[in-house]
Amino acid sequence: MPLYEYRCLICDETFELLRRVEEADEEAVCPRCGSEQTERQLSLFSSSGSPSARGCSTGFRRGFT
Numbered sequence: 618m619p620l621y622e623y624r625c626l627i628c629d630e631t632f633e634l635l636r637r638v639e640e641a642d643e644e645a646v647c648p649r650c651g652s653e654q655t656e657r658q659l660s661l662f663s664s665s666g667s668p669s670a671r672g673c674s675t676g677f678r679r680g681f682t
């Protein structure tokens with residue numbers, strides 16, 4: 618299940634949710650203020666996250682089988 622990052626448009630809180638792909642576009646409720654006015658951040662895969670944090674779950678290891 619992929620991890621999605623959302624940002625609250627009301628209080629500017631950012632939070633992450635593990636959701637199914639088909640649920641990714643549904644509204645996420647802000648854990649801080651309870652607002653549903655949130656937007657999904659799309660930069661998760663290309664920016665944050667060190668290689669050690671990403672682990673071995675990506676396609677990186679496929680070349681080593």
Ligand SMILES: [Zn+2]
Pocket residue numbers: 625626627628629630647648649650651652
């Ligand atoms: Zn909020």
